[in-house]
Amino acid sequence: MINGFKEFILRGNVIDLAVAVVIGAAFTSIVNVLVDALINPLIGLFFQAGSLDEALLVTVPNLVGGESTFSFGLIIGAVINFLAVAAVVYFAFVLPMNKLKERTQPVDAGDEAGPSEQELLVQIRDLLQAKNGI
Secondary structure: OHHHHHHHHOOOOOHHHHHHHHHHHOOOHHHHHHHHHHHHHHHHHHOOOOOHHHHHEEEEEEEOEEEEEHHHHHHHHHHHHHHHHHHHHHHHHHHHHHHHHHOOOOOOOOOOHHHHHHHHHHHHHHHHHHOOOO
């Protein structure tokens, strides 16, 4: 039981996951600052609100005689936050790592597609027929 746990912890992908969580948390704070300092003021220009939290509020009467407020601006803000984090992660990590992988992979001279399985079977049949004199 302890050996299985040790193998799990020492696997490379667990360390990668831990690093990804830490970097993701750091980027989330950066993106939150960008949203608060740049995007929210721009939203304020268009929607006459200080931030997305206060924008696009829709109040409707509910069944018990009170009112319910739908905050569509909050939803839009969450989507913008997600897209900003995803874009930063993609352009800062995924794209450069893919380019680095492409450059470091050895180039095979035989990258051209070889014969298909059916073509190989036909060649084997022909060789057997030639050997047996058929």
